[in-house]
Amino acid sequence: MSLTQDPPSPAPGGPGRAVPGRVAPPRPSRDSVTTIRPDGSRPYLHPAATQGRFTVARRVVALTLLVTYLALPWIQINGHPAVFLDVARLRFHLFGLTLAAQDLWLLFFVFTGVGFSLFFVTALFGRIWCGWACPQTVFLEHVYRPIERLIEGDAVARRALDAAPWSWRKFRRRALKQAIYVLLSAVFTHLFLAYFVSLPEVWAMVRHAPSEHWGAFVFMAGYTGLTYFIFSWFREQVCIVLCPYGRMQSVLTDEHTLAVGYDQGRGEPRGHGAGAGDCVDCGRCVQVCPTGIDIRQGLQLECVGCTACIDACDPVMAKLGRPRGLIRYDSLVGFGGGRTRWLRPRTGLYFVLLLAGAAVGTWALSTIRPASFGVTRMTGAPYLVDGGTVRNQFMVRVVNKRNAPARFRIELPGAPAGLRRTGLEEELEVAPLGEVVRPLVLQQERADYGGLFHLRVELRDAAGTFRLRREVEFLGPEVGTRQGEVRDGAR
């Protein structure tokens, strides 16, 4: 943990105002990242708490999401958890729908769907995902940071504790905080694992010695460690340095995109008295920023759109009897006095792509059946003439994608009269997740054969819930070359 060693800010009246007995927070600059000092070390930020309408709204959203994340493995739909990506059996249960490894091509639509949704939402509202819904923000701002606030006090007290020499009091608070962090990280990691191996299995592993499942234990220990590291120390560095979505912002947004920003025209010049703008340079917006920037320096890479500075500024404006919204959600055009356009080629294009992807994805999902079925011609001659009959031989492959045994019938609807069939006359039972390959031999009297024809082969679920259809060609000797006697399929 790095101790604050920033020199007191020389800017009088600036956000880093030096007060005797207080440790100044890092002073933001447009030319460098606040959380990386010139020597490469990392100042640990202590943003002040906010109160206000956005804080309340964000807390409601975050708690809803937290409950959802943590509850999904517990809710049973159709005998499986609501979200259960069963990697051991390669079955993926999503809200009652079960997908098998064969259906993984659908992931293309999941990824493009998520991608285009993010593009569309980003083009309209900027980094609304980052500030409101990203798990990194949700866990950091609504679980880990409140715990820190509870144990170590407000931002001023936390900075003072950071700077203080080690004492019994400091050790006690730090140890308590870190112990809770480790414990919470372990709980979250176990619930995260339950998305992949199911709760009963996680619980069984927890009760047995690590030596019985070293792989899972090492994974869990490592993942707990990573979670703990990210939320206890790494924090905003994820958003500033690691997150790829954050890096894409500059190509997804434009001057009509909503962002949290500062109304320069209204606020400047800062200060009191005649001729001064609305900003009194109180520095609240800087004190509350979780990434350590000064929003008044304009749209910046570090801003995750968390709205803390809005809730910091609005009460100040209210006290001064000025309208709120000196810092607000608006587009660059809006801050410049213009009107934000919502319908733009960019938003239209993203929306059309989103719709197209969603439509194709929905259609693709509707084609998913709990079995897969194939009919292929057997190796060897394409057809055989044996005595007075023409014979075609096929291999039928049936894969049961369900976790339960299934019974199927193979039928030939619309087959010509006199077509004799052997193989697969009886119901076919396929084990859970099993695969069966069976011969299907079709024969027709030579005299009845009138040239190539198409034939439907249907797989019917014995319960009558679905059918799958394939088409094959019935081949034979060329009609009209009788005396040439095509033998054994050799043309």
Place this chain on the structure above:
Amino acid sequence: MTPLPPEKPEEDRIRPHVYDGIQEFDKRLPNWWLYTLYLTIVFWVGYWAYFEWFRAGPTSAEEVGAELARIEAARLAVAQVDDPTLWQMSRNPAITAAGRAVYDANCAACHLASLRGKAESPVAIGPDLTDNVWVYGGRPVEVHALITKGVLAKGMPTWGPVLGPRKISEVTAFLLSRHREGDPIVLQPPSTP
């Protein structure tokens, strides 16, 4: 927003390249970022010592080779069949029961569930497998090889890649269980249709 000039221009080194009018500062990397590099160097030392210096464990290529050899050995163990082994298998009820299941699933379509084929029904496709008349040889290894390779001209499929050596041994054992060791073998050349 109008860009503001750098706050302390004299302190900021600027790198020489310019792209689309954009220049970049020459700032120090975050220390934690550098530590990830140092960690990879530490890892490399251990890795190199383990695989190159002490050769303490098998390399990935050696692991793949060992696994392939194990698979091939297992495959050869069931592929190398001889007459006595197959006869012995034909007297093992567990093996012939497995062979019966393979037969019902794959062979009965042509040779009928009774194994009697054309001898039972004139419209059946395959020949009788219970008599002493054989078209392509009646020794156990010959039957085994015939099932594996098939007779393409007659429509007998190549079962080797479909069933695999173990199931073919089982189904051969099942067929032999309907015969006795020492029965005469009457060879009858393939008939023309």
